[in-house]
Amino acid sequence: MPVNGKLLIDGQLLDAPRTYESLNPATGEVLGRAPDATPADAEAAITAARRAFDTTTWATDKDFRIRCLDQLYQALNDHKEELRELTIAEVGATRALTHSAQLDDPINIVRYNADLLRTHPFTVDLGEINSRGQRHHRWVEKEPVGVVAAILPYNYPNQLALAKLAPALAAGCTVVLKAAPDTPLITLALGRLIAEHTDIPAGVVNVLSSSEAAVGEVLTTHRDVDMVSFTGSTATGRHIMAAASETVKKVFLELGGKSAMILLDDADFAAASMLAAYMICTHAGQGCALTSRLLVPREHHDAVVEQVAQHFGRVRHGDPSDPKTYMGPLISERQRDKVDGMVQRAVAAGAKLVTGGERVNPGFFYTPTLLAGVDPDSEIAQEEVFGPVLAVIPFEDDDDAVRIANNSVYGLSGGVQSRDQERAIAVARRIRSGTFSINGGNYFAPDAPFGGYRQSGIGRESGVAGLEEFLESKTFATVVA
Template sequence: MKGLLIDGQLVEAPRTTVSYNPTTGEVLGEAPDASVEQAKAAVAAARRAFDTTDWSTNVEFRVRCLRQFYDGLVKHREELRELTIAEVGHPRQMTYGAALDVPIDIVKYYTDLLEGYSFTEELPEVESYGIKNRRWVEKEAAGVVSAIIPYNYPTQIAIAKVAPALAAGCTVILKGAPQTPLITLALGEIIANETDIPAGVVNVITSPSVEVAEVLTSDPDVDMITFTGSTPVGRRIMEVASKTVKKVFLELGGKSALIAVDDADADFLALIATMTICSHAGQGCAVTSRLLVPAARKDEFVAKVKDAIGNVKIGDPALEETYVGPLISADQREKVDAMVQRAVAAGATLVAGGEKIDGPGYFYAPTVLADVDPESEIAQDEVFGPVLAIIAYDGDDEAVAIANNSIFGLSGSVFGADDDRAIAIARRIRTGTVSVNGGNWFAPDSPFGGYKQSGIGREMGVAGLEEFLERKTLAVPVK
């Protein structure tokens, strides 16, 4: 069993929790279930490390430790790959991208960025009461950070939080998702065994306990919370954090729209829509789960999507050819199925899928629903499963209005024959990222985050580093 990382030591917990393989439904392993006291100890260790060591000011040392972390991830890459497939259910081919390999590169990106980043910004001199003043801004680490991650992309999201936080000079308590504790604990082992990161700078805990999570969000020694997960939980974190006015970063839910412009290539669009909704079985906050098609071409697009989704390979994620793996749990599969059945009962047309797949594991058939009311539950609420809702529209203005008719604003896509027209539509969509004609925005240097109830702040890129910095303005008379 892997250990919690608290104050530089890998330790056991008084209880354990089980991690299941979603492909088979069988127990994969046991993980320590941290106690409230251990959560408090992790916070205290991070506080001490921030307040009493030179971690926050020694840039050269931080660069060296981040390079060691990167090297450790590369060294253990294949072990992490197999664990990711087994515990998260990511198809193997996805581990060569966002599930593993790109996250490893995020560490390198922030290490390289840190080497050339200026933590001081000079302002113009000003004269006050006949005296000239030199002014400048210093960027300092925000302090102790609680980083709380979900199950769907645990390595990517953990590293997108931990790497820039460490680069900024913060200390961190990383809490893994209850469904995928082993992969997060493996990151803690690499930090403990492969780096010179001082005791207390990074602490890694796992627990399904709400009380443990509340420690990380309410303890006055925590200066900042970075959370990725559902919007309801994000609202709760804001509420708890408000009592001590903590800095909060939130990356929450999404109900992103893919707009097919009236001159879009139906074959290409159907392929992209299918590949996106089926990616990690739809368990992605930025997945475009609403497909908006021109009413005059609705039947054509529906038929093309039905054909494309019927060709997707579903099965064992360990196989290279598999594109759709399992959902994370039996409960999640029941939730997805219940939403699909309610959508059909409410008037949506079931085009494909709409059923649980028999056998071991938590597989659900990729599903297409047409004739979807844009105000309905299936069009408004996050499903987190391979379910595509097709909505017809008349004219570009209505397409934009439907796309923006959501409490969320995380991502989106636009497809059309004319790049300029598609870009013009994309600029009207109120989301943090938009892909135009298949353009890929995802990379370590690309800021990611949402509008509205999809969150606050940006992760990755220079913006992702600066989320973990505070600005202090100083002035001194010029002599």
């Protein structure tokens, strides 16, 4: 696939008068150029999506939607290796990670939603009731929301694009998909596949890339957009929620996290230390659900810190295209500056820098960083870092661990480690979060709802719940003769 992308608007692959650079974060060099869409382009995409929803049979022809999703699944598999190389180069994802959450697993989201569409009950019979001296038959039908603006972050662009696009299309919606400014090319490549290898009608899917914040403003405020699906920072999510309120749009928000992994006093500390170390280094810590706080019994704090530090020393970071590399770069120099600034402030506030905290050039690498003795109320324990930084926090007992874990505006994920499964489950149930891992259990799959409590978002992505986000319920009643 070409590195220089094109917009997809109303079925046409288009250039734009202006372009902007997309960098390879492992080298800092220019990878390609993306079209810099304008607010007028966003208006055109919304108009196309509105027309496709209102005047075609897309919303009502379930069999046709199944066929198109099957075609998209096939196209993604046929071009998987091209997408893999582009994901590695633009996202900085390691080759190993593209064989799971960065590419291969997301493709299966399309398969899941095509199969779900074959069986999902879009009509629910409520039976009959007596009312006002007559019999009334009632039922509920599920209808697509309408035009969806789907706005992506940079960290897992394939996962997040397909987690929004596949269920939206399955539901019968039309979509304007906006790529993240830092990773436009991989999302534009998805648009090209849709245009060239599927029968999805013109206007049903539109794909934009832009460096202009004004484009996002159009998508979140336009009267012809019925729903906004956004994944990104909580600060931006608040702004989108406020903007969408002017026209009372439905919103799905998957926002930040500051998840805690709790090691109970009967945990296997050696295994848990390794899991905590390698998890925070996954994709250089650029994951909203990663456990960036490690809660440890006070009497075991120093020993666990030593074990985690040893594992950090074994994390191989470097060229993400090398199959032996575990951790790639941060997405940009701007993000690396943010991460380093938070680490430096944490040390100034009293946290102990055990290892890491170093920039590695060329590219935007940052060494795995371990902070010990962290105050649970400090910035580093409260704010999302989005880098390979693990904050170790001591606790006194199970109640104290639960209190610290819940001491957050977020509620996205978390984990607990204990040799006593029932004790671990009991603790897990007390944590206010949308997902939770018990002794390393993996909850992330196309059929499992994903989302958060509190300021980690609204709604759920994936699973039956993910499809339902894009549906409205209409209740009918008729008098029985």
